[in-house]
Amino acid sequence: MATPVKQGDGIITRTKPEKPIPRAGEGKRGEDGYFGYLLRQAAGAYRYRMEAALVDLGITQPQFAVMAMLGAYPGLSNADLARTALLTPQTLSVIIANLEKAGLIVKRRHAANERIRQLELSEKGKTIYAEARDRVRLLEADLAAGYSQDEQKIVRRWLAAVTAGTRDG
DSSP: OOOEEEEETEEEEEEEOSSOOOOOOOOGGTSSSOOOHHHHHHHHHHHHHHHHHHGGOOOOOOHHHHHHHHHSSSTHHHHHHHHHHOOOOOHHHHHHHHHHTTTSEEEEEEESSSTTEEEEOOOOHHHHHHHHHHHHHHHHHHHHOOOOHHHHHHHHHHHHHHHTTOOOO
């Protein structure tokens, strides 16, 4: 059964679903769903929460990921950072440009190769990252609430194995 919907000068028909679409966490969007879809859905929901927690700091979730990798592994090149943060080089270039413009990262010449620039958090970047990290840790604690340390370890191992493309982590 089609329901007409007026849009602009024309009429577009929208089919009415035979069954109502379940809320997130129910039906195929819940425990009966495909792993891949559930991962994507969970990642999207978590990203939304992270964006809300970081908005007043002026950084996005992908920028936080880049800052986290630079905090853990200072001196990475753009290429190494793209691989480490699971971003395309093109996306990383935009993120780096924005972080640099905001004064959150600095580029330094590589000692052995003049063409390579090594990236580090600036002093301002370290301060912003520390505040962002504290907020993300609260989100992480909320995610882990109600699960034992052993259960959390199983989930972390599984997620790392999915990312690495291995079966058992």
